[in-house]
Amino acid sequence: MAKTDIGPPDYKTMLPPVIARNYGKWRYHEIPQPGVLVHTADSGEKLYSVRAGSPRLVSTDHIREICAIAEKYCDGYLRFTSRHNIEFLLADKDKVAPLLAELESKGYPVGGTGHAISNVVHTQGWVHCHTPATDASGPVKALMDEIYDYFTTMKLPNHVRIALACCLNMCGAVHCSDIAILGIHRTVPKVDNTRVPNVCEIPSTVASCPTGAIRGDMKNKTVTVNDEKCMYCGNCYTVCPAMPLADPDNDGISIWVGGKVSNARSAPSFSKLAIPFLPNNPPRWPEVVDAVKNIIEVYASHARKHERVGEWIERVGWERFFSLTGIPFTDKHIDDFDMATESFHSSTLFKWS
Amino acid sequence: MAKTDIGPPDYKTMLPPVIARNYGKWRYHEIPQPGVLVHTADSGEKLYSVRAGSPRLVSTDHIREICAIAEKYCDGYLRFTSRHNIEFLLADKDKVAPLLAELESKGYPVGGTGHAISNVVHTQGWVHCHTPATDASGPVKALMDEIYDYFTTMKLPNHVRIALACCLNMCGAVHCSDIAILGIHRTVPKVDNTRVPNVCEIPSTVASCPTGAIRGDMKNKTVTVNDEKCMYCGNCYTVCPAMPLADPDNDGISIWVGGKVSNARSAPSFSKLAIPFLPNNPPRWPEVVDAVKNIIEVYASHARKHERVGEWIERVGWERFFSLTGIPFTDKHIDDFDMATESFHSSTLFKWS
Amino acid sequence: MAKRETPLLDQLERGKWPSFVKDMKEAAEKNPMAEDLLGQLELSYKDKIGHWKHGGIVGVKGYGSGVIGRYSDRPDLFPNVQAFHTMRVNHPTGWFYKTDALRRLCDVWDKHGSGLTNMHGSTGDAILLGTTTDHIQPCFDDLTEAGYDLGGSGSALRTPSACVGPGRCEWACVDSLDICYDITMTYQDKMHRPMFPYKFKIKVSGCPNDCVASIARADFAVIGTWKGDIRIDQGEVEAYAASGLDIQKEVCDLCPTKCMEWDGKRLKIDNGDCTRCMHCINLMSKALRQGGERGATILIGGKAPILQGALLSWVIVPFMKLEPPYEELKDLILRIQDWWDEYGKSRERLGELIKRLGMRVFLRAVGLPAVPQMVKAPRTNPYVFFWPEDIKKEVK
Amino acid sequence: MAKRETPLLDQLERGKWPSFVKDMKEAAEKNPMAEDLLGQLELSYKDKIGHWKHGGIVGVKGYGSGVIGRYSDRPDLFPNVQAFHTMRVNHPTGWFYKTDALRRLCDVWDKHGSGLTNMHGSTGDAILLGTTTDHIQPCFDDLTEAGYDLGGSGSALRTPSACVGPGRCEWACVDSLDICYDITMTYQDKMHRPMFPYKFKIKVSGCPNDCVASIARADFAVIGTWKGDIRIDQGEVEAYAASGLDIQKEVCDLCPTKCMEWDGKRLKIDNGDCTRCMHCINLMSKALRQGGERGATILIGGKAPILQGALLSWVIVPFMKLEPPYEELKDLILRIQDWWDEYGKSRERLGELIKRLGMRVFLRAVGLPAVPQMVKAPRTNPYVFFWPEDIKKEVK
Ligand code: SRM
Ligand code: SRM
Ligand code: SRM
């Protein structure tokens, strides 16, 4: 009989001794080179953290390789970050250089610290989920290949946090990212009238629609969708499997910019729509990669030091963002959901471009 | 048979010759003293405007007195401002001082220019409307008596625009004022079931309620109100006279601050709730007068030059506004209408007080 | 008639600010309606409640608007205000008056009404406060004879208004007065015969200072603005500095886009970043002039809170040249009103309709292009609609 | 089994960033599930569509959460992923691992599953990607044997997570790790047996930098903060200046409240105006330390867009001291969850419920006082509710 409710392993049993000794007594940190953090404690002791990129979708063998490295250099202590990077934790300064050499030889990117692009928080995509409008790991890999240098250097105005979610559920929490890549459907769910009566609960299906596009058809124990009111969010499908809306020709990706989470300088804020639609073009999504790269580069060359993407755009104005990036502004950029009027420009304080 | 659709008199027939000559060719203006504007045209000609306060509710005899003054000093030319002040328009500099003297002797306040408090835009109140929660002219008179000096001087950080509306219809457009005085009801409309069937249209009455508190009772051809959902806006009463909600004990006044209209420096913005309720205490509304005066004085002593009330509050923070004015913050200050979440503080960037 | 006792209102004759009670008493001296109004108001002060019944519909022949019906709920006590309707008289644009015209108005009103007025109402009309049902038509006849016409009320175009603009102000980028007058004359029919879903207000300000509060109070706001560099007279800037204006602190530091530089001698403006807020110009009217290309920003949708919350008008045309006969402007107004007329529900203001149907639907219907100036920021929610033509059709 | 052809995925083995395809192939070498997953993914790349059916409910005995059911829609082609469920394994707080523990996890997964994982999922779990229905229970048994337990899924408390905090970071104002672990252990039942209206997420960050994105991704966010003056080591400030940091431009000018002054020698902070944004501290970690009184701001309501739009968590307690056993915190969590549980509709997140019923109702129900820190600004609409006790009852 299995034990239940034992909870996760106690993190205290996982802490390297240098951390156990200096827990809560760190004094300051430095980043001597990209991917290397040095934390100095009140005691004077130092902790070296070496951060390496990871595809997140990793095999057990890959994990074992990571373990082997950690055992060799870190007495078997490591951690993962909140953005899915690997961090090797060392007490011994002398082991840092050899560790870096081994990581380099094994092809681990080291970086993601300071004013860099860190790992892309992302989701399941076609690998495991049932509602994706695009893949997750694929676009991330294609993108990171292209912007690899921004991971291993710290030359941006501030860090740029990129996330991808493969559908509007936004498991990648892309809604507050400097740059967000979001899979979107663009066709109305196809109601399978033979299955709805058996697998779906009509009232909760009706309630699931944010725009009220679904009506119950009690006589036929099914539902109907008002095409004009549907914006393809897929929430009905989550609730009612007999309403699929994936569509190879019309699913694709939208790009969002200017969100942030930290309270540094400016308040946390949502990402805003930059590009309403780019096609799914596997395996390397060139349109998406180019679009993101373009935004990064325009940001890199125009933002002031320490300005996050959104802070830069707020300073120069959205008119300027669109003119500098060359992204066309369309009626889709203008909100038309419930709090839309809050985003309308109620002043004459705008720029000509 | 009357003529119809002749439209208003052509304004061109009302312009003093100095204006007709320099129309659209003004170069700059100066305010040599409160209430006196001097506009210089490209031609070098000057126009003197002398601004005098008005109770707005004026008798024909009062208007004739104004006419007489204008005939004496201004060749019969005058105008009213968008805030209901009187402006005497003079081409002759030498007549300015005598005009001022006569205005003073007749008790006309001269001022309202520059960094002053101008006339209070207001509405009908008990004098003529059917939905007021307070009077209009009365509280305005009581207030202006008390803050008279701010009209006749220019010693505030910027101008302060005060408006009053006697019900939520906000005919005084108080929704964008530095300080707004708003009459509010606080009791649920009393449905007169004998009259509703005859005088009201049920569907439009139901539709009139912003919070969906009204249900049609088709059987009895009347409506019922869900007390918990009603916030006493009175819109149903506008549509259906058989649902009065005025209540001597519970009607009163709320105070709002920090709105503005101009695009100068910051965008136009709505007034925000400062004091949810003060009692109707005719004839001089002392609680209201004191509350407004307090806000003005705290603003006057804390804001930086050129800061409007709202700009000052935004800079120091609402925590500080409440602590400086001593106004208690309550759950009523927290929005709970449809876009409420937009106003919630979604960051840790606040002050302790 | 015996003088009414008004102990409460009497207390409002005290104090330095001009007293409306004094005016009411003045009128009451010679007019029984005014006398009863005073009495009823005193009763309201005592009862803390209004004493007017819910308005009824009254009007003049051929018009559906311009008169607000009103009846006392205590005609037993105040028979002379049993009916007490107001006439909304369209003011001369910019509220300019020659005294003879103003005196004519007073004369008409003394003949037909209470002798009390509001100069002016919040929409801009000259409000003639209170007359009987019988007098409405004759009063109107005399008004038109005197050169006046009624303003709007009900579900009609309301009396448009404009700031003083080129009449006196150096900052007018458009002829606010002429535009307002032209619109008023062009749309007489829409003002007098309510045919809209609800009221529709137009206001015109000559520059972003917006002295008629158009952005907050009009469904359709015209606000003058400019393109091109702000013209600087450096000598006058120095003169302002010499006269005590702290140019760094009071001007540059308060410039919202921080696009100004002052080195103590010369003022520099990065005009590409300027959002034409007027602040610097407001402070140094002699030294700075707006750029040379003049026009207006058009904003729509503003209104008070009823029903779904107040709205400030928002940009729909960043820049429109405005010269007589203002065809482009009037054409746009018509397209907008037609669309609103077709889709608006009863008592739904333009802004609310757009809120309900979406800007994209509105823009397409009236044929305006989407531009970034329309938004503070693009949408944050992913609930994006695509047009049918955006979508690849399955070949089946 | 013959190697599958994966010409499309092969193109993702190129490039410098580590390739998930390489990992999938590695796993496919020894695991038929991984092999079929690869095949099905290749098909998705060809078809541009997912090939998973809508999830079904699977689980382990006694739990209602922790396993996500998943079935292929092409079991004909990929029989080994006909059923391919993921197990969400609660990570050790802060994602700290000793390699022996990590190796044990791998061993369990090689025995029961595809050999593929996500390290980690976006909520924080170690995600074991894909096993058959048969294997779920034995896999769970082996996991608990190895010291692991499942995380949350469905309408349950989800796996709480925390930033590295006191484990490594000088800025942790609260013990993010311990709080998170304590909560996780306290609420095992709520995690494993879904009884809520919907999911509930808790995240803990040690300071306003919010390195676990709690404000955006948690229904209940704990963010460390401080009271008291920022402690300045002027010598170290000068050292930063000497090393090339432009203190005026990079620090003071970017301080959002402009409460800092730097004269080239001394840094001054007006702490009363500071909103603890961390910017100056972030840039000068050696020179500046947060104030001495430590605690946390509690914010609630954050979530992704479905259903009524995304929400960022908002302040409900500006400052709470947090020391073991965290009774005040846990008490608040319980009060909040109880209320939500009672009034929340199915699939209604906490933030949405408050949006529907109003903060005032929420505050009263959970017994929190209204404070100005809860809002960016007070309400702008006049639709204010009064409590029955505010209203004078008519004496009739
Ligand atoms: C390791 C990690 C916490 C963990 O428990 O895993 C972490 C660690 C540190 N963060 Fe962070 N942050 C981590 C995720 C985050 C996140 C969350 C996220 O990205 O999803 C944020 C909020 C992001 C956002 O705003 O959108 C975050 C916003 C910050 C900031 C604020 C920067 C800003 O200007 O907005 C700082 C301050 C700084 O960098 O100067 C910071 C600073 C730091 C410091 C310097 C704190 C310290 O003294 O130890 C750490 C090293 C930072 C570095 O990489 O340069 N950390 N940090 C996370 C590393 C993720 C990664 O692999 O890249
Ligand atoms: C006469 C009038 C226009 C009219 O057609 O009637 C007018 C006239 C002038 N306004 Fe105005 N404004 C008038 C109502 C307004 C309004 C509307 C309102 O109050 O309802 C506003 C918007 C108010 C708001 O933002 O809430 C308004 C915002 C301004 C501003 C912006 C000030 C600011 O910093 O926000 C200026 C610039 C200035 O004062 O430096 C301005 C400047 C001016 C100037 C200096 C323009 C000029 O060069 O002639 C005029 C004299 C101002 C003075 O009184 O010091 N005028 N002005 C209105 C006088 C009302 C009154 O009797 O007090
Ligand atoms: C007379 C006047 C107030 C004043 O003392 O100045 C006035 C008086 C009335 N207004 Fe108004 N409104 C007046 C300007 C306004 C303004 C200001 C403006 O136009 O700049 C507003 C706010 C701006 C706006 O339109 O949004 C305004 C927003 C309302 C509303 C709310 C409309 C809304 O969509 O939110 C109502 C309610 C309604 O229409 O049912 C309303 C309704 C009324 C009614 C007709 C009462 C009713 O419910 O039927 C009032 C008749 C009073 C009476 O007995 O004489 N009045 N009303 C103003 C018109 C005078 C004029 O023609 O010059």
Ligand code: SRM
């Ligand atoms: C595995 C994971 C993505 C990943 O690859 O990392 C994931 C996967 C799914 N999420 Fe998620 N969510 C995951 C983190 C998130 C997050 C991020 C977070 O927790 O920080 C969010 C946004 C934050 C939030 O909760 O608001 C998130 C918001 C959603 C939503 C939208 C919920 C909402 O209220 O807006 C759904 C839809 C639902 O619940 O019906 C959803 C639903 C789903 C489902 C269960 C699909 C469904 O419709 O039933 C996905 C199962 C995929 C699969 O087949 O394995 N998932 N989901 C993440 C959980 C791993 C873990 O336990 O560590």
Ligand code: SF4
């Ligand atoms: S974002 Fe959507 S498609 Fe992607 S994992 Fe989450 S629920 Fe599935």
Ligand code: SF4
């Ligand atoms: S996809 Fe979304 S908008 Fe369309 S019907 Fe389903 S729930 Fe409604």
Ligand code: SF4
């Ligand atoms: S604000 Fe209300 S009560 Fe006052 S005049 Fe307008 S509609 Fe009447």
Ligand code: SF4
């Ligand atoms: S007063 Fe307002 S909220 Fe109350 S029932 Fe009437 S319309 Fe609804």
Ligand code: SF4
């Ligand atoms: S809006 Fe501009 S142009 Fe019109 S009066 Fe005001 S300052 Fe002058």
Ligand code: SF4
């Ligand atoms: S008009 Fe406003 S934005 Fe433009 S330079 Fe002057 S102060 Fe700055």
Ligand code: SF4
């Ligand atoms: S949130 Fe603060 S305490 Fe936690 S890791 Fe980030 S910087 Fe350190």
Ligand code: SF4
């Ligand atoms: S923490 Fe932020 S607000 Fe406080 S002094 Fe530093 S930079 Fe300014």
